Every structure is written in C-alpha cells, then in structure tokens.
Amino acid sequence: MKFILSLFIILSSYISLAQNKTIVAGEKLTYSASYNMSGLLNELAQVTMETSEVNTSKSTLLKLKCTATTYSKWDNFFKIRDLYESYVSPKTLTPYLYNRDINEGGYEKFMKYTFSHRTKTVSSVMRKKRADGTTWEVKKEVKIGASTRDLVTTLYHLRNLDIHKANIGDSQNFTVLFDNKETIVRIKLLSKETLNTALGSKECYKLAISLNNSSILKGNNDNVIWITADDNKIPVFAKFKIAVGSGELKIKSATGLKY
Amino acid sequence: MKKLFLILGFTASILALILAVTPLFKIAFIPAIIALVFGVLTLILSKDKKQHKKPIQLVLLMTIIALVLTTYKTIYTTSEVGNTEQMEQKEEQLEEESIEELEGIEMDDIEMDDIDTH
Numbered sequence: 552m553k554f555i556l557s558l559f560i561i562l563s564s565y566i567s568l569a570q571n572k573t574i575v576a577g578e579k580l581t582y583s584a585s586y587n588m589s590g591l592l593n594e595l596a597q598v599t600m601e602t603s604e605v606n607t608s609k610s611t612l613l614k615l616k617c618t619a620t621t622y623s624k625w626d627n628f629f630k631i632r633d634l635y636e637s638y639v640s641p642k643t644l645t646p647y648l649y650n651r652d653i654n655e656g657g658y659e660k661f662m663k664y665t666f667s668h669r670t671k672t673v674s675s676v677m678r679k680k681r682a683d684g685t686t687w688e689v690k691k692e693v694k695i696g697a698s699t700r701d702l703v704t705t706l707y708h709l710r711n712l713d714i715h716k717a718n719i720g721d722s723q724n725f726t727v728l729f730d731n732k733e734t735i736v737r738i739k740l741l742s743k744e745t746l747n748t749a750l751g752s753k754e755c756y757k758l759a760i761s762l763n764n765s766s767i768l769k770g771n772n773d774n775v776i777w778i779t780a781d782d783n784k785i786p787v788f789a790k791f792k793i794a795v796g797s798g799e800l801k802i803k804s805a806t807g808l809k810y
Numbered sequence: 811m812k813k814l815f816l817i818l819g820f821t822a823s824i825l826a827l828i829l830a831v832t833p834l835f836k837i838a839f840i841p842a843i844i845a846l847v848f849g850v851l852t853l854i855l856s857k858d859k860k861q862h863k864k865p866i867q868l869v870l871l872m873t874i875i876a877l878v879l880t881t882y883k884t885i886y887t888t889s890e891v892g893n894t895e896q897m898e899q900k901e902e903q904l905e906e907e908s909i910e911e912l913e914g915i916e917m918d919d920i921e922m923d924d925i926d927t928h
Contacts, residue, residue: 583889591836594889605905607912614905623892624833632897636904638912647915650904654897665915 571644573710573784576604576613577807580785584619588796596621596631598800600706602807605638613641615703629656637703644708649701664693664701664728671695675731691731699726699733710784714740714756735763739772746777748787749803754780755787782810812855819848819869826876830883838880845873 582598601616619633633655638648651662659680664673677689700708705727712723722739741757755777773792778784785808789800822845829838849869856866 586834588837589840591839593834593836597889597891605909605912607909609913610917612912616901618897620891620894620897622833622889624887624889626892628833630892632894634897634901634904636901636908638908640917647917648908648912650908652900652904665911667915 571640571642571711573782573809574602574613574615574644574707575807575809576602576641578602578809579804579806581803581805582800583803585799585801586793586796587799592799594622595625597803602707604641611641612638612647613644614638615707617703617706631655635703637701637707639704639707644704644711646701646704649703651702662730666695666701671697673699673728677731693728693731695728695733696726699728701728705736706786709738709758710778710786712784714778714784715780719743737761737763741772741775743780744777746788749801750787750805753787756780756784783808812852815848815852815855816865816869819845819852820865822848823869823872823876826880827872830876830879835880835883835887838876842873842876842880845869845876849873 578601580600582600583594584596584598585592585594587593596619598619599617601618603614603616605612605614615637617633617635619631621629621631625631631654634650634652636650637646639646645668646664646666648666649662649664651660653660661676661678663676665675666673671694673693673695675691675693677691678686680686705725708725717723717740719740719742722737725736725738727734727736737760739759739761741759743754744757745752745754756779758776758778759772760774760776761771775790776786777788778786783805785802785805786800787802791798791800822841826838826842826845829835829841849866852869853866856863
C-alpha cells in the first residue's frame with residue numbers, strides 16, 4: 552500500500568512538472584540586443600518574444616513567436632529580419648509545428664518542422680535562396696527522441712521548470728532540434744542574484760547555458776541567462792561571450808504576464 | 811621614436827574616423843583617445859623642430875572630427891526599429907499556411923520528459 556501511495560505521489564508530481572503553469576497567450580517581452588566592448592554599449596537589434604492563441608477547427612493552440620530586427624541605423628549595413636515560431640499545446644507546451652524564417656544581410660533561409668510525436672519523427676522542409684534569386688527545397692524525415700523540442704519551445708520550457716526545487720550547481724540537459732540535428736543543451740543553476748532591470752530590481756536565477764561538442768557556447772559558464780525568481784520566470788538579462796567583448800540581451804518591457 | 815608615434819597616431823586617427831561613420835560609432839572613442847595620446851606625444855617630442863608640425867596637425871584634426879562626430883551621434887542617435895512591413899506580411903502568410911497544415915496533424919497531447927543529470 553505504501554509503495555502504491557509513494558508511486559502515486561511520484562507520478563502526480565511528475566505530471567505536474569510537465570504541465571504549463573507559466574505561459575499564457577497575449578504575453579509580450581521586448582529586449583534590446585547589444586554588443587559591449589570595454590563598457591561601450593552598441594545597440595544592435597530588438598528581440599521580441601510573443602505568445603498568442605491560434606484556433607484550428609479541432610483545437611486551440613498557443614503560438615510562440617520570437618523575432619529579431621536590427622535597428623534602422625544598421626539596416627544599410629547588415630539588415631536582420633529573423634522570425635522563429637512554434638505552435639504548441641497550451642496545456643503541455645508540446646510542439647507540433649515550427650517555422651524559422653531568417654533574413655540576415657541578404658541570406659535567406661526557411662525551415663519548417665512538423666512533429667509527429669507518436670512515430671517520434673519530424674518531417675522537415677528547408678528552403679534556401681540562391682545568389683541568382685531562385686530557391687531550392689530539401690525535404691527530410693528526421694528521427695527524434697522522446698524529449699526533443701525545437702528552439703523556441705525549449706526557451707519557453709525553461710520558464711516552466713521548477714527551478715525553486717533545484718539546488719545551486721544542479722544541471723539539466725535538453726535536446727533541441729536545430730538544422731535537422733539533435734543538439735544537447737546543458738543548463739546549470741549557478742546562483743541567485745538580484746539585478747536592476749527596466750522592470751525594477753528583481754531577484755533572479757543565474758543559469759549557465761552550454762552546448763555539447765560545439766565550439767560556440769562552450770561549457771565554461773561564459774554564456775549566462777538571468778531568469779526572475781518569481782512565478783513568471785521571465786528572462787531579464789543574458790550575456791554571451793564573443794571573441795572581443797560580449798553580447799548582451801537586456802529586457803525593455805514585459806506585458807500580458809500571468810502573475 | 812617620433813616617426814613611430816606619428817605612424818601609430820595616424821593609423822589610430824584614421825580608424826577612429828572610419829568607425830565614427832559606421833553604426834559602431836561608440837567604439838571610435840578607443841582609437842580616438844589613442845590617436846590623441848600619440849599626437850600629443852609627437853608634438854611634445856618635436857617641440858623645437860618644425861618639420862613634423864603638418865602631419866601632427868592632421869592627426870589631431872582627424873581625431874577631433876572623429877570625437878565630435880562620435881559624441882554628437884552618441885547623444886542624438888536613438889535606437890529605433892526600421893521597416894518591418896515585409897516581415898509582418900511574411901508572418902501573416904506563414905500563420906495562414908501553418909493553420910492549414912495544423913488542421914491535418916494528429917494532436918496527441920504527449921507530455922515530454924527531460925533527461926536529468928545532477
């Protein structure tokens with residue numbers, strides 16, 4: 552009896568872990584991305600993270616959207632118009648469809664993943680623009696693991712984790728499908744810090760992000776993200792180390808939050 | 811020594827001027843200050859001789875132009891997002907396509923688990 556009871560408790564806690572408790576439709580987070588060299592901050596682009604409700608004839612889905620747009624002073628030099636979106640279940644944040652449409656200084660690429668969780672496969676469509684203006688398309692079927700998500704869903708999933716239950720130094724791995732390849736992203740809880748942000752002084756969890764077997768985002772705690780330690784768990788600040796100087800992502804505004 | 815300082819000052823002032831006209835103008839402060847230091851150093855070293863005056867004046871002039879331009883831009887440039895009309899149109903079109911595609915997808919609300927490594 553005791554065994555069944557403990558099993559039930561473990562199972563129920565497990566299920567509650569997978570439920571979406573933080574993200575609602577109508578949320579909008581705006582960030583400013585900048586390049587920092589010896590304290591001289593150069594603003595590069597505006598990054599937004601938005602959620603909205605999408606209705607199909609059978610169900611209601613949550614659309615998670617991330618965009619990156621360079622400021623007008625950069626548009627003549629290197630224009631970026633990136634769009635990443637994911638259609639997920641509002642209850643569990645399970646991804647069904649992912650679109651990535653990027654335009655970076657004339658380089659255009661489109662990527663679409665259609666998830667089939669029952670067969671654990673993703674059918675991907677990649678469209679690239681050639682130099683002469685014509686496009687070419689590649690279709691592929693990719694096998695994925697049970698916990699593989701796309702990039703946008705992983706970002707939002709981070710906010711749904713029970714970080715308050717974790718200890719300093721704990722880490723967790725996430726599998727992200729990017730460019731038709733499964734990549735393991737490791738998130739480590741470094742400490743708790745209070746940061747002054749555009750939203751006021753916030754107590755935050757400091758998380759380190761690293762990629763396995765990759766030269767970018769190496770695992771030496773150089774790439775850090777600060778997430779508020781309240782119920783909303785919104786990312787307020789991120790810092791990425793680059794060859795000379797560092798890249799920064801600072802929050803400017805947040806609206807439509809659940810709590 | 812004077813020649814070396816002059817060349818360094820000259821290079822730094824040109825770099826400052828180039829950076830000052832790009833959107834990375836704030837970084838121009840670094841070479842501008844370096845150029846100013848080398849310019850003044852060369853000026854002190856060649857105080858009594860007249861031969862180096864013209865190039866030093868040029869270095870200082872370029873540095874001052876770069877500094878004025880950078881300071882002006884730092885104060886008056888605001889970061890605004892440019893034209894996003896094209897992206898918005900693309901987004902609308904993508905949403906329509908996606909909804910169409912989602913109609914045909916089997917939606918099994920599977921709960922996903924993560925790999926724990928403590």
